[in-house]
Amino acid sequence: MNTISTDQFRAMLQTALTLVREKESYLSQLDAVTGDGDHGTAIVAALNAAITASEAATDLKAMFNDIGFGIMLTTSGSTSTLLGGFFLGMAEGIEGAEADAGQLKTMFKSGLAGVSKNTKAAVGDKTMMDALMPAVTAMTGTESEDIAEILAAGAAAARKGAEATIAMKANFGRARNYGERSIGTMDAGASSWATIFEAFARHTGPSAK
Amino acid sequence: MNTISTDQFRAMLQTALTLVREKESYLSQLDAVTGDGDHGTAIVAALNAAITASEAATDLKAMFNDIGFGIMLTTSGSTSTLLGGFFLGMAEGIEGAEADAGQLKTMFKSGLAGVSKNTKAAVGDKTMMDALMPAVTAMTGTESEDIAEILAAGAAAARKGAEATIAMKANFGRARNYGERSIGTMDAGASSWATIFEAFARHTGPSAK
Amino acid sequence: MITKFINATDQITRETLEGYTMAYADKVKLGGENIVVRATPKSMDKVAIVTLGGSGHEPALSGFVGEGMLDCSVVGDIFAAPGAQRLFQALQLFKRDAGILLVVLNHSGDVMSANMATQLAERAGIKVVKLLTHEDISAGLDVPDEDRRGLAGCIPLYKIIGAAAEQGKSIEEIAEIGERFIGQTATLAVAMRSCTHPQNGAVIAELPEGEIEIGMGQHGEGGGGRQMLTSADDVASQMITQLMSKLKPAKGDKVLLIINGVGATTHMEMSIVFRKAAMLLAEKGVVVADGKITELLTVQEQAGFQMILSILDEDHVELLKNAPSNAPYWVNIGK
Amino acid sequence: MITKFINATDQITRETLEGYTMAYADKVKLGGENIVVRATPKSMDKVAIVTLGGSGHEPALSGFVGEGMLDCSVVGDIFAAPGAQRLFQALQLFKRDAGILLVVLNHSGDVMSANMATQLAERAGIKVVKLLTHEDISAGLDVPDEDRRGLAGCIPLYKIIGAAAEQGKSIEEIAEIGERFIGQTATLAVAMRSCTHPQNGAVIAELPEGEIEIGMGQHGEGGGGRQMLTSADDVASQMITQLMSKLKPAKGDKVLLIINGVGATTHMEMSIVFRKAAMLLAEKGVVVADGKITELLTVQEQAGFQMILSILDEDHVELLKNAPSNAPYWVNIGK
Numbered sequence A, B: 001m002n003t004i005s006t007d008q009f010r011a012m013l014q015t016a017l018t019l020v021r022e023k024e025s026y027l028s029q030l031d032a033v034t035g036d037g038d039h040g041t042a043i044v045a046a047l048n049a050a051i052t053a054s055e056a057a058t059d060l061k062a063m064f065n066d067i068g069f070g071i072m073l074t075t076s077g078s079t080s081t082l083l084g085g086f087f088l089g090m091a092e093g094i095e096g097a098e099a100d101a102g103q104l105k106t107m108f109k110s111g112l113a114g115v116s117k118n119t120k121a122a123v124g125d126k127t128m129m130d131a132l133m134p135a136v137t138a139m140t141g142t143e144s145e146d147i148a149e150i151l152a153a154g155a156a157a158a159r160k161g162a163e164a165t166i167a168m169k170a171n172f173g174r175a176r177n178y179g180e181r182s183i184g185t186m187d188a189g190a191s192s193w194a195t196i197f198e199a200f201a202r203h204t205g206p207s208a209k
Numbered sequence C, D: 001m002i003t004k005f006i007n008a009t010d011q012i013t014r015e016t017l018e019g020y021t022m023a024y025a026d027k028v029k030l031g032g033e034n035i036v037v038r039a040t041p042k043s044m045d046k047v048a049i050v051t052l053g054g055s056g057h058e059p060a061l062s063g064f065v066g067e068g069m070l071d072c073s074v075v076g077d078i079f080a081a082p083g084a085q086r087l088f089q090a091l092q093l094f095k096r097d098a099g100i101l102l103v104v105l106n107h108s109g110d111v112m113s114a115n116m117a118t119q120l121a122e123r124a125g126i127k128v129v130k131l132l133t134h135e136d137i138s139a140g141l142d143v144p145d146e147d148r149r150g151l152a153g154c155i156p157l158y159k160i161i162g163a164a165a166e167q168g169k170s171i172e173e174i175a176e177i178g179e180r181f182i183g184q185t186a187t188l189a190v191a192m193r194s195c196t197h198p199q200n201g202a203v204i205a206e207l208p209e210g211e212i213e214i215g216m217g218q219h220g221e222g223g224g225g226r227q228m229l230t231s232a233d234d235v236a237s238q239m240i241t242q243l244m245s246k247l248k249p250a251k252g253d254k255v256l257l258i259i260n261g262v263g264a265t266t267h268m269e270m271s272i273v274f275r276k277a278a279m280l281l282a283e284k285g286v287v288v289a290d291g292k293i294t295e296l297l298t299v300q301e302q303a304g305f306q307m308i309l310s311i312l313d314e315d316h317v318e319l320l321k322n323a324p325s326n327a328p329y330w331v332n333i334g335k
């Protein structure tokens, strides 16, 4: 797989929604431990909004912009701005109707930059950044020109990053107030972002067309 | 025992308080089934108030008046007016510092009349009247001139009347709204008044001086 | 182990009233033990409005003492009418030629206290007119008034007659306005999770998880049928339908609709219920001239609410909406 | 099985806002999806006050839209900040030369939405000044402001800056008044029984029977130490002592003291708590110039309350007590 189209990206979002929905109540439960118990609800709502907003556009830039603004119009919570900002960032890093491997890497890097406009959180802070940052680093560091391999590297790094949050003390979000007591549970956002990356990879992996 | 003095009546009230206190939570539980769960609390408060108010007077009329107004000043709920009205009624039926058997009967009859000024409830309505009315009837119908015997007759009748409320449908008080559903539980007020009559009888019975 | 923020259980009523009068010291004060009065009394030539009732229902009833509403509330212990002699003390404080209108909710404790105190007052030359509320329809639509309890409908009544008294109307006029309002008011309560008695911890009216009882009174006394809760809209429809059957509002009639939360039920839920009830009224062409979603009269931490519907005459609308009031829990700027 | 009076769980916010705006139709209306505005807008030459926050906290935040308080509240889903684009829509509605003061409670979702929306607004030539509240002291008395959450202290802030805006003050003046108030306000929350999330039923922050947690946030997020509840007076003392340690009121200082119930805790209990806190303030010679015992910002059916203490400057007293407001849940007649 050498390029990715708007339709393929739409299909990736569908897979992400499917996988995240399976984990919806688990993600809310993670959030209940150190937050307000709604992350599963929020991330499902956001991916639904993303899919709806993605329908009109014919090129990637427009599609990502529509997704970003769509999420930020119709969904709520930290997830709204974080995921919304990610897609607005993606839009800034791409032109045209398809992306090749190089463009894909730039696009995800730009997505990360979009999130970073909204939060100072970095690796170690026990947030979704613990999944996103290593994922983007792994993707951009992959020599391969194969999109499936790049996404697989991202997914593996994201999952590892999410697992690492279990041992961390939260520095951002509602969990911050827990201090030491936040240690021992995986961050809900890191977990959901890892799942999204897994969906992206699975969709373009061996079992995909 | 041929007469009863203010001091003896004070002692009877003390015994009543002791016995009722033992049943306090049972009485509140009865009231919780078809009322608001506070009759034990209310009747204990009322007897406490009665004892406090009884201290100053030297004759029965003044003492019963003090008790009636004392209850109605410092305690609350249906019990306040019912028991308060009973003592005001007692006051109307007596003169002097002692009562003999005849005066005792008149005094309790007058107490019942005091209650009846405040409620139209009668035997069969599932209220404290189911204990009080038969008690007074039994007392006045007793040929004996012995106060202990008279009070014993009252106590037995009161208890029988209270037991009979189990099978009744409530026509007064908070239980009235339950309609048929009020059947099956003893009325809290009937139960407590029966206990009070038992205390009166016990106090003047064989074990008393 | 305690599960409420209280101290000694026999001090609850006193401490509640002290805290309340401290928080709203520019509006209310204690005029005697368990007697709440306005900080600045109304002039003597106006009718005084006095009410009585047990504590444990806060903000009711004392929360409505203030300019344009009550002059005085006489408070009993938890869920218990104040004793007659205490009420008589309060009536003595408000003795005046214009008279005292005494609002009594139909519960036997309150009625017995009020009757006894009124007799004492009459003997003392105090002019008292009683107004009895009995707007609960849970006992049935056709039962006599004396079989119907007084629920939170007393509170808009306080607003209306309080405003009338402030305008200097005579006691007969005010009583007529009030009687007319009571006759056109109906209330129905629903309970979901029960509450505990704050003094003895007794669970009042246990309800299984997911079940509701329409018609339960404000002390956990039953009265209606139990059913599973299916949705807010369903409950709202059942209740407003019954209230409309009782009052039979005509197209174009103006009504007051209140959703009174009794404890644990949230304003969120009450708003959802209000929405459906208002929509069903609108379908019949009935105009919601005034509405409220709030906790006026509570039943400890019980979950549930009371739905109050009143058909308003023009003078009621004026007194309710356009006359000012400054009681701590019902402030109205007026026109 | 449902245990709340709701319908479809994804319609809760919409239906809540519809019911609320129906009940208070002469005061508020919907100005867009999840955007609550005044029924009659304020004149364009005055600064607009806008706020944002999740639903599920009713009457907050939309209950405070009205004359003398907010112009607009932008509502997210349950416990979730509205998306930035929704907020931007609202800012567009209130574009004016006088500017928009945007009140943001310090929670990362709200802050991120507000920042993003403000950037969008700036690009569209809309003048927005942000005011961030962070009066929670549960994280410690010396932690930086950004580590402190915004709790119910935002609500008296709305009253104060709303009144200042109504008087025609400039956005800089109003922001200064507000910043000064925030700097002199401290809040501490206590939770007893936990609540369930109305959409997914999750139990947020389970607390064993009889235990309390001082410092829990308004979404069940922990933050303090757990202990057994011993008495209202004990809890009140612990909390007011911490609040005084933070603010260090001097003898003769005027303060505002609010006990904000978060759900199942009764006005009775809150009054008992108010009493003790007020007594401890009085012992230090601090003057309670204004008080409130009520539900302003709730956390579903959770039991507990927030204690809010503010040292008031003279202009704050004026704006808080003597300026009128007519928002559904904070009506003030003024002087």
Ligand SMILES: Nc1ncnc2c1ncn2[C@@H]1O[C@H](COP(=O)(O)OP(=O)(O)O)[C@@H](O)[C@H]1O
Residues within 6 Å of the ligand: A031, A035, A036, A038, A039, A040, A042, A043, A076, A077, A078, A079, A080, A082, A119, A120, A121, A126, A127, A128, A129, A172, A173, A174, A187, A188, A189, A190, D079, D080, D081, D108, D109
């Ligand atoms: N300031 C922040 N920076 C980065 N990530 C954050 C921040 N705040 C929250 N998050 C992420 O969002 C997740 C919570 O999302 P969600 O439950 O949808 O939002 P909310 O806190 O509004 O309920 C957290 O687990 C964390 O990963």
Ligand SMILES: Nc1ncnc2c1ncn2[C@@H]1O[C@H](COP(=O)(O)OP(=O)(O)O)[C@@H](O)[C@H]1O
Residues within 6 Å of the ligand: B031, B035, B036, B038, B039, B040, B042, B043, B076, B077, B078, B079, B080, B082, B119, B120, B121, B126, B127, B128, B129, B172, B173, B174, B187, B188, B189, B190, C079, C080, C081, C108, C109
């Ligand atoms: N109208 C009435 N007539 C006679 N007895 C009554 C009446 N109302 C209540 N009672 C009696 O009072 C008892 C309840 O007393 P209590 O619980 O102290 O009063 P409350 O109903 O005010 O809580 C009932 O069990 C009944 O015996």
Ligand SMILES: [Mg+2]
Residues within 6 Å of the ligand: A031, A035, A036, A037, A038, A039
């Ligand atoms: Mg969350």
Ligand SMILES: [Mg+2]
Residues within 6 Å of the ligand: B031, B035, B036, B037, B038, B039, B077
């Ligand atoms: Mg009772």
Ligand SMILES: [Mg+2]
Residues within 6 Å of the ligand: B036, B038, B077, B078, C078, C079, C080, C081
């Ligand atoms: Mg009672």
Ligand SMILES: [Mg+2]
Residues within 6 Å of the ligand: A036, A038, A077, A078, D078, D079, D080, D081
């Ligand atoms: Mg949330």
